[in-house]
Amino acid sequence: MNTHSPHTYLFNDLLHFEDHKFCPLSFSIDTYSEKCSFNCQYCYSSERHAILGKQITFDTLEETILKHLKKGSLPVLRIGTFFDPFSKESNSKKETLKLLTLLKKYQYPYVLFTKSPLIASTPYLEQLIDSKGNIQISLSCPDDLIRQKLEPNAPCVDSRLNAIKELIQFKVSTQVRINPLFPIYKDGTFSSNELPKSQELSIFNFDLLDQLHSLNVKHIILGFLHLTQKQMEEISTKISFDLSKLLTPDIRKKQQGFIYSEREILKYLQFIASYNQEIHFTFCHLGYERTDRAQNCSCFNDHGNIALHQQKTHWAQYLANYILKKAIK
Numbered sequence: 001m002n003t004h005s006p007h008t009y010l011f012n013d014l015l016h017f018e019d020h021k022f023c024p025l026s027f028s029i030d031t032y033s034e035k036c037s038f039n040c041q042y043c044y045s046s047e048r049h050a051i052l053g054k055q056i057t058f059d060t061l062e063e064t065i066l067k068h069l070k071k072g073s074l075p076v077l078r079i080g081t082f083f084d085p086f087s088k089e090s091n092s093k094k095e096t097l098k099l100l101t102l103l104k105k106y107q108y109p110y111v112l113f114t115k116s117p118l119i120a121s122t123p124y125l126e127q128l129i130d131s132k133g134n135i136q137i138s139l140s141c142p143d144d145l146i147r148q149k150l151e152p153n154a155p156c157v158d159s160r161l162n163a164i165k166e167l168i169q170f171k172v173s174t175q176v177r178i179n180p181l182f183p184i185y186k187d188g189t190f191s192s193n194e195l196p197k198s199q200e201l202s203i204f205n206f207d208l209l210d211q212l213h214s215l216n217v218k219h220i221i222l223g224f225l226h227l228t229q230k231q232m233e234e235i236s237t238k239i240s241f242d243l244s245k246l247l248t249p250d251i252r253k254k255q256q257g258f259i260y261s262e263r264e265i266l267k268y269l270q271f272i273a274s275y276n277q278e279i280h281f282t283f284c285h286l287g288y289e290r291t292d293r294a295q296n297c298s299c300f301n302d303h304g305n306i307a308l309h310q311q312k313t314h315w316a317q318y319l320a321n322y323i324l325k326k327a328i329k
């Protein structure tokens with residue numbers, strides 16, 4: 001039986017940092033509801049519910065923030081890991097607004113993940129301007145008809161693009177997450193440089209990068225698609241395309257679910273990294289099964305700020321080294 005009431009904050013603090021396998025930003029908080037109402041078909045958060053943190057009150061959060069301020073160590077607070085902070089239930093009590101108001105009051109750094117344009121509406125904007133907040137809006141496909149199949153209850157593509165535009169205009173630190181990044185060719189095709197004339201899967205396309213560039217987006221975080229077997233089958237039915245056909249026979253033999261070879265993933269990332277020199281691309285390991293990813297995540301820099309690496313290919317280099325190391329073994 002679930003012991004959490006539907007509207008509470010769930011919290012992981014830095015005590016978990018050492019053994020945190022999923023992201024180095026383990027100081028995190030979620031406004032809790034039974035299930036995120038956006039119902040994205042690729043969502044992995046229900047698999048991770050076992051690591052949900054302890055339930056806390058708003059006052060406890062304020063005390064913890066004051067403790068960090070007193071110590072002078074300000075670990076970035078991550079908001080919205082397991083549930084979108086604007087999913088139906090969380091939004092009904094304006095918990096996220098309350099949270100952002102508190103964080104602005106103490107000038108505490110945070111990153112908030114969302115798919116909702118509500119973050120750019122007046123009451124939220126007021127809390128974002130002159131705060132230490134970073135907003136990361138997720139967007140995986142430019143076509144809203146496909147979006148309806150993949151993210152049935154999430155806000156439409158245009159509303160998210162408008163929110164991004166608005167946030168940038170108001171000088172709120174804003175990044176876009178293309179996570180998951182859907183492949184467009186069969187595994188092995190892109191890395192072999194023998195490209196078919198047309199896309200084999202039309203969920204993501206590179207026009208999205210141009211669209212984001214036209215909105216003045218300066219930082220995009222990529223996370224390549226991986227799915228459990230069940231998710232792969234369900235999405236295949238919804239989009240009337242058998243996703244397993246894209247996998248190599250080798251990978252299909254070895255494991256279940258949708259997983260691409262690292263060489264192919266690397267090719268996508270390298271290609272995108274050089275796509276537009278005015279956009280800074282980094283890579284998120286979240287949801288991608290690798291044991292050493294938390295130490296090498298490039299979403300944030302060493303100081304806990306949003307990464308602005310001089311070296312644009314930082315993560316691609318890392319991934320290349322990783323593949324090389326494996327090949328040597």
Ligand code: SF4
Pocket residue numbers: 036037038039040042043044045081082083084087115154
């Ligand atoms: S918005 Fe995020 S947490 Fe909610 S269902 Fe979609 S991927 Fe999962």
